[in-house]
Amino acid sequence: MASVAHDEHHHADLHHGDHHHEEGFVSKYIFSQDHKMIGKQFLMTAVFMGIVAMLLSVMFRIQLAWPGESSDFLSFFLGEQWAPNGVLKEDMYLGLVTIHGTIMVFFLLTGGLSGTFSNILIPLQLGARDMASGFLNMLSYWFFLISSLIMLYSLFISTGPAMAGWTIYPPLSALPQAMSGSGTGMTLWLISMAIFIAGSLIGSLNYIVTVINLRTQGMTMTRMPLTIWAFFVTAILGVLSFPVLLSAALLLMMDRLAGTSFFLSDIIVGGEMLANHGGSPILFQHLFWFLGHPEVYIVLLPALGLSSEIIATNSRKPIFGYKAMIGSILAIGFLSFIVWGHHMFITGMNPFLGSVFVFTTLLIAIPSAVKVFNYLTTLWKGSLIFTPAMLFAIALVSTFITGGVTGIILADSALDIAIHDTYFVVAHFHIVMGMSAVFGMFAGVYHWFPKMYGRMMNMRLGYVHFWITLIGAYGVFFPMHFVGLAGAPRRYYDYSSFGDFNESSYNMIMDLNVIITIFSIVAALGQLVFLFNFFYSIFRGSKAPQNPWNSNSLEWTTPVERIHGNWPGDLPTVYRWPYDYSKPGSDVDFIPQTVPLADGEEEH
């Protein structure tokens, strides 16, 4: 089967070479079906969404550090309606938190990370002319863009955006009487997410088909770079889990608009006795987290894949335990589907069910540990080159460890009781999923920028950006663990009520909140360095050589100037795995995948 597909593809290539057609502006930049352009469109959109989400977080961090104090920054962005006299309104605080979470998780780290790098790297690293379906690929971007615009639009309506937290638990999200954001804002949230999911599904199916069918001659599954393995498993996770979120969103929509009772039962709200009976809010949580937990790995696996590639390249060493790395990606992918209940230990779910989820969840620590130790061994006795990408990739390993170990505590149901929904949880998932994935994304951007734009990013500015970001990240999230241990619940507009019953814990929370906010502002300003570097280098960066990092994988055999179809002549043929760095018996410290095995040379 695969060989037939390959032959057909080959014919198409020949045909393609025959006539070169000029692309118009619209087909080149806007309705492009070229995977590289679509990848860049995803990146640009995600960068913009990321800036918005970061700004939102700075706004609510200001409120948390200096509650009740007037802030020009808040009144500048939110105006009199949401920040009268520069003091944030309670409802809008929750709106900011909700949209920050939604954008970061779905639009930046799902759409942005896997959308950008799956698109750019899957065909290039597999030796394919393009994705299996260029049209569907374009469609997936446009769905993503439309959903982004709807989500942004919801920030500007008079009743405010969705305010029920990014997990939008009903009944709060189902009842406009409960909160202003549960009106139109919530409707827009659900519409936006439904479109987002459709786009993400189209994209994922395309990635899966491409990986299975369009590998070039010699590119067996076990010669694929780990990036591709990560994208492949990520896409499978997306296809299996996102439809469940869609169903949850649709049922919620019906509860809101059609009077059904999937998630509602025996409710009196705003003085009105609702007739809904028999539904269960916990059902929604099951559906939500059936996506929600695989989602964590949808966010994380691409970042781990990117960093595997970057760390191997810049250590000038093969990634240690290639097969074990694939095995752990598969194990993590599989386990991620049977652990969702650890978000629900204290919802009233049957305690026995809770024990099962404790068991499955803690199992994930094993493949994760394997990955960490393999990274460490890759660095061991390497010849490390600290490009900004390499720095970010190493920082990813650090945050993956730091956030991972606290996960052990939260996965232990008996301990989760005491710290569930506190800032300890917020710190945990921001480090392990937020920071790791963001670092992975930055690493990817710095590393593949020459491939995307044919120019280099400025290295020194990259260093400045990296160190500010790393220090900022730990400065924000280390203290946050202690706020959580002090018993501070998340999603609190302010903690002044702690002053009523526990002075010392109140003082501690306030002290730490100020520190956290200062670090978060510094880290946010640090991103300006990146933005400047990024946009400046697109236009004025120094021209990139074909293979700037002396890397083995196929994308660096394509010409620097972007061409439709990726390779000017025939597709390359692959003879070896992508990690032959510093192989004994070779004069250079890298042997690209296209180089045939020498006489008597053994494959890894």
Added chain:
Amino acid sequence: MESKLIILIAVILGVVALAQLVRIYELSSKLRKGSEHEVPNRDNVLNARLMLIFMVFQFLGLIYLMFKYGWTGRGDAASIEGVETDWLLNLNFVIILMVFFLTNFLLFYFSFKYVRKPGVKAFYYPHNNKLEMIWTIVPAVVMAVIIILGLKSWNKLTASSGNDAIVIELFSKQFDWTARYAGADNVLGRHDYKLTADNNELALVTTNTIDSAIRIMMDGPSGIEVMQRVLNNRDTVINDSTLSAMRVDLSRKERLLRLLFQMKGHHSKSLDKSAWDDIIQKDTLYLCVNQQYEFNFRAKDLLHSAYFPQFRAQMNTVPGMTTRTKFTPIFTTEQMRKKMKDPKFNFVLLCNKICGGAHYKMKMIIVVKDKKSYDAWMKQKSKETFGAKYFPAPVAKALVSVGPAKM
């Protein structure tokens, strides 16, 4: 407005200045014939050193935070269950801190140690099955220990409460808590949200409250009869949207009324007394030290979460179902104040599930008393049963004197 303008100008000037700096840097590096994809050795070594320095600061920062803030906010666990949780938590912390320090040290130290040295080639080392087995099996064993200890605690924490546990219901709504003691019989009266009324906020089921709810539904100020009268009156002028809204409302009320009649049919008068002797308590929850409590949670409107930080207990409250947890306080408020060296310290019940704008204000102070003063308070309080409050004075007197005695 002026300040905004100044900020804007400053930002723009900053960007321009940065652009110029980069330009100069690039021109000068062109002169030096360097190129952007080759990391100069000086930069490489600098970053390697910074890695190690960062590690030192990261470790010191964490240790500082642990000593300064690790225990201040929480205080000692104030329940039997909490003591066990804290023991397990500390054990887990020891394990994860060891892992954290070890792996982060290796990461940053290797980054420092194995930085590229001109002329030294990296060591080709693609895999080693023995090593990989080791770091599969060791974490697996550690996880097994954590899982076994965790589940042992979990089973204890979620086991049903003992026979001598006092039952208290905690009722949550936007944005406060109400407690209901089960009274002399230690059995909570039944509840049904359809009975909610001004004089029956917790919707307790008794023959009287059912009848009263039916009456209100039929003849109340916005009852079915009034609505029908309005709708059937030829002289009323209503626009279409109001009319359809009224019809929807009316059909909802008729459905609720049918359900109320069903409830009346099923209800047995013998269940009344378990509700009449219940005691409703607002603002502050009083508990007795060394007494096990079983808490039953209800929610009127939305999800809330009952979070008792000092007792290390937490449970969501869910509309349409009852959830439960239990704990036994081991310190009185007075003892805890001494321990915390804070004369104003109090135990507290917080809401820990987002429930609207004023979510952060939703709390209830908990006072744990010693047996003697708790009994004194309870003796006083037991005069204010649900029955006593529901009925006018003479009837109540009869109920109070007759009611508990029968049970």
